[in-house]
Amino acid sequence: MICIQETKLQYLQDSNCYNLWGHNNINWVNKQATRKSGGVLTIWNKEKNKCEKQVVGNMYIGVIGQFYTNVNANSILVSTFNVYSSCVLNEKLNLWEELASIKLREECKQWCMLGDFNVVGELMKEEAKIINEAQLEKWKDLIISLKRQSF
Secondary structure (H helix, E strand, O other): OEEEEOOOOOOOOHHHHHHHHOOOOEEEEEEOOEOOEOOEEEEEEOOOEEEEEEEEEOOEEEEEEEEEOOOOOOEEEEEEEEEEOOOOHHHHHHHHHHHHHHHHHOOOOEEEEEEEOOOOOOOOOOOOOOOOHHHHHHHHHHHHHHHHOOO
16 A cells, blocks of 8 residues: 655546556545645555545545455455644644544544654654644544544
8 A cells, every 4th residue: 555645636647546556456546635735645456455435534535445465365454544634733633533533433443544644743852842732742642542442
């Protein structure tokens, strides 16, 4: 699976994805850029990932489906979310709440959230003056709450 953030592409053709992957035995979903900003692209191998559901939001693409480790193997249900977050605090908080809500709703236990969350995970002394510590605490609270959710 390939997950790209900040594609800056408003239009994407099959041939673009085929060239990026190297062959055409793929599926893909794209969240278009707004003007020349943003854009998220997720590409996956049809033989290894059987997409059952796509979830596209303002700042993310979710692909939920069966993942096969090899052709003859049993599959596992996996949710992969490709995220490109805003730098605006209120938009980030809304995104995090939305992702947490989706995780609670879906029956999938295996989750992978990756991308650019536009948040710093650790503070160093040099950075402390420019980082919003309240934002960092909210981010850590979200990660802890997502880990605690049981199904």
